[in-house]
Each structure stands twice: as structure tokens, then as C-alpha cells.
Amino acid sequence: MARRTIRQPSPTADLDSRKATILEAVVREHIDTAQPVGSSAVAATSHLAVSSATVRSEMVTLEREGYLAQPHTSAGRVPTDKGYRYFVDHLQAGIVGEAQQQQIKDFFANVRGEVEDVLAQTSTLLSQLTSYTSVVVGTGHAQSSILSVQLVSLDARHQLVVTVFADGSVTKHSVLSSFDVSHVEVAEASRQLHALLIGTVLGARVQVPSRTDHVATLVREAVATLHAEAPTLEGEQVFIGGSSKVAESFDGVETVRQVLATLEQELLVVSLVQDILDQGLSVAIGSEHGFQPLASCAVVVAPVTIDGHPSGAVGLLGPTRMKYSEAMAAARAVSAQLTQHFDGDDRAKS
Amino acid sequence: MARRTIRQPSPTADLDSRKATILEAVVREHIDTAQPVGSSAVAATSHLAVSSATVRSEMVTLEREGYLAQPHTSAGRVPTDKGYRYFVDHLQAGIVGEAQQQQIKDFFANVRGEVEDVLAQTSTLLSQLTSYTSVVVGTGHAQSSILSVQLVSLDARHQLVVTVFADGSVTKHSVLSSFDVSHVEVAEASRQLHALLIGTVLGARVQVPSRTDHVATLVREAVATLHAEAPTLEGEQVFIGGSSKVAESFDGVETVRQVLATLEQELLVVSLVQDILDQGLSVAIGSEHGFQPLASCAVVVAPVTIDGHPSGAVGLLGPTRMKYSEAMAAARAVSAQLTQHFDGDDRAKS
DNA sequence: GGTTAGCACTCGGTAGAATTGAGTGCCAAC
DNA sequence: GTTGGCACTCAATTCTACCGAGTGCTAACC
Numbered sequence: 142m143a144r145r146t147i148r149q150p151s152p153t154a155d156l157d158s159r160k161a162t163i164l165e166a167v168v169r170e171h172i173d174t175a176q177p178v179g180s181s182a183v184a185a186t187s188h189l190a191v192s193s194a195t196v197r198s199e200m201v202t203l204e205r206e207g208y209l210a211q212p213h214t215s216a217g218r219v220p221t222d223k224g225y226r227y228f229v230d231h232l233q234a235g236i237v238g239e240a241q242q243q244q245i246k247d248f249f250a251n252v253r254g255e256v257e258d259v260l261a262q263t264s265t266l267l268s269q270l271t272s273y274t275s276v277v278v279g280t281g282h283a284q285s286s287i288l289s290v291q292l293v294s295l296d297a298r299h300q301l302v303v304t305v306f307a308d309g310s311v312t313k314h315s316v317l318s319s320f321d322v323s324h325v326e327v328a329e330a331s332r333q334l335h336a337l338l339i340g341t342v343l344g345a346r347v348q349v350p351s352r353t354d355h356v357a358t359l360v361r362e363a364v365a366t367l368h369a370e371a372p373t374l375e376g377e378q379v380f381i382g383g384s385s386k387v388a389e390s391f392d393g394v395e396t397v398r399q400v401l402a403t404l405e406q407e408l409l410v411v412s413l414v415q416d417i418l419d420q421g422l423s424v425a426i427g428s429e430h431g432f433q434p435l436a437s438c439a440v441v442v443a444p445v446t447i448d449g450h451p452s453g454a455v456g457l458l459g460p461t462r463m464k465y466s467e468a469m470a471a472a473r474a475v476s477a478q479l480t481q482h483f484d485g486d487d488r489a490k491s
Numbered sequence: 492m493a494r495r496t497i498r499q500p501s502p503t504a505d506l507d508s509r510k511a512t513i514l515e516a517v518v519r520e521h522i523d524t525a526q527p528v529g530s531s532a533v534a535a536t537s538h539l540a541v542s543s544a545t546v547r548s549e550m551v552t553l554e555r556e557g558y559l560a561q562p563h564t565s566a567g568r569v570p571t572d573k574g575y576r577y578f579v580d581h582l583q584a585g586i587v588g589e590a591q592q593q594q595i596k597d598f599f600a601n602v603r604g605e606v607e608d609v610l611a612q613t614s615t616l617l618s619q620l621t622s623y624t625s626v627v628v629g630t631g632h633a634q635s636s637i638l639s640v641q642l643v644s645l646d647a648r649h650q651l652v653v654t655v656f657a658d659g660s661v662t663k664h665s666v667l668s669s670f671d672v673s674h675v676e677v678a679e680a681s682r683q684l685h686a687l688l689i690g691t692v693l694g695a696r697v698q699v700p701s702r703t704d705h706v707a708t709l710v711r712e713a714v715a716t717l718h719a720e721a722p723t724l725e726g727e728q729v730f731i732g733g734s735s736k737v738a739e740s741f742d743g744v745e746t747v748r749q750v751l752a753t754l755e756q757e758l759l760v761v762s763l764v765q766d767i768l769d770q771g772l773s774v775a776i777g778s779e780h781g782f783q784p785l786a787s788c789a790v791v792v793a794p795v796t797i798d799g800h801p802s803g804a805v806g807l808l809g810p811t812r813m814k815y816s817e818a819m820a821a822a823r824a825v826s827a828q829l830t831q832h833f834d835g836d837d838r839a840k841s
Numbered sequence: 842g843g844t845t846a847g848c849a850c851t852c853g854g855t856a857g858a859a860t861t862g863a864g865t866g867c868c869a870a871c
Numbered sequence: 872g873t874t875g876g877c878a879c880t881c882a883a884t885t886c887t888a889c890c891g892a893g894t895g896c897t898a899a900c901c
Binding site: 541542543544545548562563564565566 | 843844845846847850851852853
């Protein structure tokens with residue numbers, strides 16, 4: 142998949158304080174009502190002691206500078222992506238509400254099971270907290286060394302290579318041999334495989350036996366299968382929660398369809414989240430991520446680390462008029478808890 | 492989860508041939524156009540040599556008997572669930588098109604990887620074939636005997652129990668011990684575990700050592716963890732493909748939301764599919780499955796067997812005015828191929 | 842008896858026209 | 872620089888008229 146380039150958010154030259162206040166009022170109101178916001182509404186809402194006429198003239202400037210847009214003459218203003226960007230960078234600050242704080246704590250206090258399960262459930266949690274669609278990405282174990290390899294015989298021809306990695310992940314791969322194999326041979330092959338691969342990293346060159354007996358062939362086949370899958374294995378896991386929220390966030394059925402169709406392509410979602418993180422951002426608004434079908438979406442992300450190094454991310458996807466503060470606060474809180482959960486020594490790492 | 496009761500489809504007393512033809516014409520036309528169908532359209536489409544007036548009077552009967560409904564006076568007729576049911580039971584017959592037949596064959600010829608991957612991809616395939624949302628359910632391995640158990644040490648306190656079942660599935664469970672364990676102890680515990688559990692079924696009573704040394708404790712903890720998870724493990728896997736198709740199938744955003752929200756509850760989806768199969772049906776139309784949020788949906792299912800016994804199902808979910816013949820044909824074709832794929836001896840079973 | 846042509850009737854959908862009103866841009870006065 | 876005033880714009884709403892697809896009924900017809 143081609144990496145898209147994140148359009149670096151337009152440099153938001155600081156606005157003077159009054160313009161900023163007006164912009165903020167417009168954004169707040171629009172997020173709230175989904176309607177274009179008029180000058181009089183701003184004059185009333187914001188605590189500026191100025192008339193609507195003044196607000197109006199400021200708005201003209203803000204529009205010229207690209208922070209606001211007008212759906213049509215004689216409608217109110219609507220924030221542009223740039224407008225939201227300024228809002229996010231300068232104006233909003235959010236903190237997770239009491240109740241939600243509690244909900245997150247409860248969740249992590251009670252959650253149990255393997256990483257995959259925890260991530261999947263976390264995804265549901267995030268989506269419930271915010272009523273946006275959530276994306277939880279767990280990075281693969283490409284770099285993890287192998288703790289154990291075992292060959293298990295299903296029947297005379299079918300064997301299973303079961304591999305355990307240092308990060309606690311486990312994979313299995315079917316191997317089909319072209320000849321019947323005895324249990325003794327499988328056991329011996331298993332032993333050799335173990336000796337051969339333990340401590341190595343997937344993809345590393347290993348010395349496979351060149352003999353042509355059953356055991357050696359078996360070992361070669363197993364190693365080949367394992368290595369063939371290596372590229373796939375760095376494939377991250379993605380958990381998407383609350384896709385039904387998409388239908389709440391957008392009103393056009395067509396938009397809903399597009400967004401859902403995009404979310405179905407997991408690789409794409411991963412790379413989107415990754416790109417945003419790579420740019421050191423925590424929010425990508427509208428066309429900032431340069432990805433057409435999601436032009437009407439904003440994506441909030443927060444990295445998750447395990448033992449200090451990045452190993453995943455949590456994200457939220459909503460309309461550009463999403464509640465950024467809430468979403469960002471929730472994402473940050475959850476990612477922090479996740480990090481802690483996996484770092485914590487009272488829990489299994491995997 | 493409470494099992495819903497499937498409303499046994501109303502006994503469809505046979506209709507006389509002309510009524511049947513008319514009903515068929517209405518259903519076909521409505522599926523095609525999504526519009527109410529008028530008597531003249533029927534008179535024209537069907538090859539009955541009767542006037543619209545005659546059709547009209549027949550339609551009155553069909554409506555009285557519950558096969559058709561009128562959205563409002565002076566609109567055409569629309570099939571009721573009962574109407575669709577008659578159609579499905581008596582009138583439609585479908586066969587998979589050339590191109591799709593080929594697509595299915597190609598898919599199964601090229602697909603590789605473990606069961607989970609195959610099922611997930613199958614789900615995508617089905618959805619692409621039909622442009623409906625697909626559901627693929629794989630039953631759990633509750634009954635499978637254990638082929639191998641292994642304890643792997645992640646660090647001094649964290650161990651991983653890796654279990655391989657006869658059906659080729661692999662599970663892992665974290666075990667946290669309250670004391671530091673040496674590698675030697677883990678190896679010994681692993682050996683004992685293996686000896687203890689091999690050949691048994693999860694949940695079976697086993698003789699655990701009662702000693703209090705590290706190894707014995709480790710074994711006890713591992714067995715306990717494994718057994719604690721037993722009920723969860725029969726949990727089936729669900730793969731849902733093409734949820735964006737929901738947005739194509741229904742036009743009200745609210746309906747889309749409801750259906751999506753329902754699909755998010757995997758347990759519910761599984762039990763829905765299971766219920767339909769239990770009743771020996773292959774289609775549940777509208778309210779037949781007695782499940783309110785999906786009242787405007789029809790669900791087509793086909794069972795998948797491995798080595799002769801039921802082990803999953805594939806399904807399609809669309810609007811009640813779905814293309815039953817296509818959907819049923821596709822579901823059947825795919826389930827047959829899946830069955831063959833897993834039975835086939837040129838492929839790994841797991 | 843079943844079938845059909847004819848006809849009055851119903852009622853959702855559409856197309857215009859008229860109206861409303863939120864909101865703007867501009868300007869002159871402060 | 873700010874503001875009140877005012878003309879103007881234009882989407883959204885309401886109303887009306889009307890159309891026409893489709894019905895149900897009936898009387899004639901085979």
C-alpha cells in the first residue's frame with residue numbers, strides 16, 4: 142500500500158485575540174448544532190462586548206484567510222479544516238469527565254484475557270465513551286525473538302508449527318508434507334526446529350539441514366513456511382469498534398457507505414493511523430490526511446507504548462465537527478491506561 | 492443471551508397457479524425496482540393472458556390472505572414477509588452465474604493460510620459476490636481433544652500456556668505466578684502438564700498434583716487457567732464482511748444504524764444464525780426470526796461441515812427485498828466449497 | 842361464473858409561486 | 872474602529888394546483 146503523505150497542517154499564524162475568540166465561538170457553536178453560525182449568534186455567545194456588525198467584519202477577514210467558509214451567501218459561517226486546526230491547536234482543552242474517568246478505570250480493573258481480547262474490548266470501550274468509531278491498532282511482533290517453536294502432528298501428513306515470541310504472541314502455521322510422517326519423526330523434527338530457531342528473529346538466516354531424510358525435509362518445510370509468512374506477520378492487528386456510530390456521525394447515506402467501505406480495508410486504516418503518528422500529530426482533520434474518501438472525517442490518535450517503545454495506537458474517527466476535546470481526552474486517557482496495563486507487572490504481558 | 496424463538500414460517504397453503512404467478516411477478520418487480528407494483532405492470536410482465544382488472548381482483552385476495560400489502564390506497568402492492576416466504580419456498584430457483592462460479596473457484600484455489608484467515612477472506616468474498624453483508628461463523632473447538640500443551644516462560648513470573656487441539660486450533664493463556672520460577676522448573680512443569688492433559692477435553696477432570704513445590708503449583712495454576720477459560724473457548728468466531736453494504740441496502744440512515752449496531756454484537760449474530768439453522772431453514776425473512784432491530788432484513792444461511800459434522804455456517808444479510816436466488820445460490824456454493832476445502836486432503840485441516 | 846372495459850375516486854408526488862427569515866455586505870454616522 | 876440601519880440574497884418553507892398511477896366497483900360480456 143502506498144503511503145499517503147500527510148499534508149502538514151497549514152502554519153496557523155496566530156490570530157489576534159478577538160479573531161480567535163470569534164473563531165472559537167463559531168467552531169463551538171457549529172460542533173454543537175451542525176448549522177452554519179451567524180454573526181449575531183457569535184455576538185451573543187462569546188463574551189465579546191461588540192456588536193454583530195463588528196463580528197461580521199472580522200468574519201470577512203477570517204473567511205479571506207481561510208478559517209471560515211460560507212455555504213452560500215446569506216448563510217452563516219462554517220469552519221474550514223484550517224479553522225478546526227487552529228481551534229484544536231490553540232483553543233480547546235479537554236479533560237475526561239468524572240463518570241467516564243470512572244468507566245475507564247473500572248474497565249481496566251476488570252478486563253482480563255489475552256492482548257487481542259483486551260484490545261478488542263478497549264475498542265468497544267472507546268467507542269462507547271465517545272460515540273465515535275474507534276480504531277485500536279496493535280503492532281506486530283516482527284522484531285520479537287522466538288522463544289519456542291514446536292511441531293505438532295495433526296495426522297500423518299498435516300503438521301502444525303506453533304511459535305511463541307518474546308512479546309507473548311503465538312502463531313500457528315500448517316505444514317503439509319508430501320509423505321507420511323511418524324510421530325517419532327515429528328518429535329525429532331520439533332526438537333531440531335526448536336534448537337534451530339530459538340532466540341532468532343523471523344526472517345533471519347538459519348542453517349537448515351541439507352539431508353534428504355524425512356526429518357530434515359520436515360524441518361526445511363517448516364522453516365520455509367515460517368519465513369514465507371514473515372512479511373505478513375508484521376501485519377498489525379486492527380480492532381474497529383462502533384462502526385454503527387458512523388451512521389450517527391454523517392447524514393448522507395452515501396457518505397456513510399464510503400466511510401464504512403474505507404474502514405473495511407484494514408491495511409489502509411493502519412497506515413492512516415501510522416502516518417498521523419509519524420508526523421507527530423494527534424489529530425488529522427478533513428483533507429489533512431490527504432485521503433479522499435475520508436475528507437469529511439477527523440481522526441484523533443494516541444500512541445500506546447509497551448516497555449517504553451511504541452507498539453500500537455488508539456484512535457477515534459468522527460466527522461470534522463467532532464468534539465475534539467472529548468475525543469482527544471478519551472483517547473489519551475485510554476492509551477495511557479493501556480500502556481500502564483501492559484507495562485504493569487501485575488499482569489501478563491501478552 | 493436469551494435464545495429468541497424463530498417464528499415458524501406461516502404455513503403457506505398452496506396458492507392456485509394464477510395467484511402464484513401474480514405473486515411471483517409482484518415480488519420480482521418489487522425486488523427489482525423497490526417500488527410498489529401495480530396491477531397493470533403485473534399484467535404486462537407476467538405471461539398471463541388476463542387483463543389488469545383480473546389481476547386486480549386476485550390481488551385483493553392475495554392481500555386479504557396476507558401475501559401482499561398496500562402502502563396506501565392508490566399505490567401498487569408490496570410483498571409482505573409471508574409473500575416473500577411463499578416466493579422463496581415455491582417459486583425461486585437460482586444458480587450461480589458463470590463469472591461468480593469462476594470467482595469462487597479461483598478464490599478457493601488460491602486461498603492459503605490458517606482457518607481464521609480463510610474464514611475472514613471468505614466473508615469478504617461472499618460479500619463481494621452478492622453485495623450484501625456476509626456473516627461467517629466458525630464453531631469453537633470445545634469438543635476437540637488436546638494434542639499438546641506447553642508452558643513457555645516469558646520472564647520469571649509470566650508464563651504462557653500454549654495449547655494445540657485436535658482440530659488444529661491453538662490457544663494461549665497467560666499465567667502469572669506469585670513467585671519467581673526458574674527455567675528448569677518451567678520445563679518440568681511443561682512436561683507434567685503435557686502428560687496430564689494430552690488426549691483430554693477441556694473441562695475434563697484431571698488429577699492435579701497436590702504438592703506445594705513450585706512446579707506443582709505452576710501446573711495447578713496452568714490447569715486452573717485453562718479450565719477457567721473453557722466456557723469462553725466454545726465461543727464461536729464470527730467474521731463479518733462488507734458492512735458497508737448495509738448502507739447500500741437500506742435507505743434510512745436510522746435503519747442503517749440499527750442494523751450495524753446489531754451486527755456489532757457478535758454473540759447475537761451467532762445465535763441468530765444458529766437459530767435459523769436449528770430450525771432447518773436456510774432463509775429467515777423479516778420478522779420471522781423474531782428479532783426486532785432486524786425486522787427489515789432477510790438472512791440467508793448455509794451450513795458448513797467438516798468431516799461430516801456441522802462446524803459453522805456462512806450467511807448473508809440483506810433487505811427483505813434481497814435477491815434471494817442469487818444470495819442463496821452464492822451462500823450454498825461458498826459453503827460447499829468451504830466444506831470441501833476443509834475436508835480436502837490436499838490442505839491443512841486447521 | 843369468471844372476465845373485462847369503463848369509470849369515478851383516492852392520494853402521494855411534483856412543480857410553481859409566494860412568503861419567510863436568517864444572515865449578509867455596505868455605508869454613513871458616531 | 873465601532874455601530875445601527877438598511878437593502879439585498881437566497882435557502883427553506885408553505886401553499887396550491889394538478890397530475891397520474893393505481894385502485895375498487897359495476898355493468899356488460901363470453
